[in-house]
Amino acid sequence: MATVNFAPSTPSATSYKVDADRLVELGVFKLTTTLYSGNNTENLYVKSAAFTNDGTLSLTNVSDLAIYRDDAKVSTKTTVDGRNVTFLLDDQIKYTLSTANYTIKGKITAAERINDGLQFRLKNVSNVQVLEQSTNFRATMAGSSLTLGSYTINGADVKFNQPLGTLTKSIVPGTLGAVFYTGTITALARVNLDNLAVIAQTSVSGLNDIVRTFYLKVGNSVLSAAAPTGTTGLITFEGTVTIE
Numbered sequence: 001m002a003t004v005n006f007a008p009s010t011p012s013a014t015s016y017k018v019d020a021d022r023l024v025e026l027g028v029f030k031l032t033t034t035l036y037s038g039n040n041t042e043n044l045y046v047k048s049a050a051f052t053n054d055g056t057l058s059l060t061n062v063s064d065l066a067i068y069r070d071d072a073k074v075s076t077k078t079t080v081d082g083r084n085v086t087f088l089l090d091d092q093i094k095y096t097l098s099t100a101n102y103t104i105k106g107k108i109t110a111a112e113r114i115n116d117g118l119q120f121r122l123k124n125v126s127n128v129q130v131l132e133q134s135t136n137f138r139a140t141m142a143g144s145s146l147t148l149g150s151y152t153i154n155g156a157d158v159k160f161n162q163p164l165g166t167l168t169k170s171i172v173p174g175t176l177g178a179v180f181y182t183g184t185i186t187a188l189a190r191v192n193l194d195n196l197a198v199i200a201q202t203s204v205s206g207l208n209d210i211v212r213t214f215y216l217k218v219g220n221s222v223l224s225a226a227a228p229t230g231t232t233g234l235i236t237f238e239g240t241v242t243i244e
Helices: none
Strands: 002-007 017-032 043-052 062-067 075-081 084-093 099-108 116-121 130-134 141-142 149-151 158-161 184-187 190-202 213-218 221-226 232-243
Touching: 002 130, 002 149, 017 043, 017 062, 017 116, 017 149, 062 075, 062 084, 084 099, 184 232, 190 213, 213 232, 221 232
Parallel strands: 002 141
Antiparallel strands: 002 017, 017 099, 043 084, 043 116, 043 130, 062 099, 075 084, 116 149, 158 184, 190 232, 213 221
């Protein structure tokens, strides 16, 4: 019976930005085969591989997950279940080849936090299934290092466009719905922004003596914050807004 050794390979990259159109490397590994004498012309077939993601990135934010060999897609089906992903394959390793190199690829569609991470790991070396072609017997799997390389997801490029300098506003007491500040936020892909804040100041009295509540509208989301005391203060709008 053949023996197949599983081993991680060195990643070609370690970090990416969110880009739903770009197919990127998310894990690399190799299978090295050993055929016993008397059975040294036996081709092998890789049938499945099941990994767990130990990183913080949700696999719901990764599309088109698949396994490739020499830039050719060799997995036929991918099933994601929470932090686990199973790939079905029917990839032949010929008896004349001792090592086959594989790459897990996918598209990062979103990130939920700064420096989200992704790192695949085999829970057990038997989670890779390899069969002998002529007998359909399972090859003996071996391997001591079962964790693939770690990748950092930096999120999408976010840009804040705002008026230059300080925006000054004069208002009449009792005015409702006064607009103090405007600007735009753009992102290359969907991203969540938490607890946005601005600095406000007044020269005549404490901010809370002039305004009771400040409101921040971003897209269809509206957040509110009580006015700070003093003539200068940081207004923090607690909550999350999504830029798409």
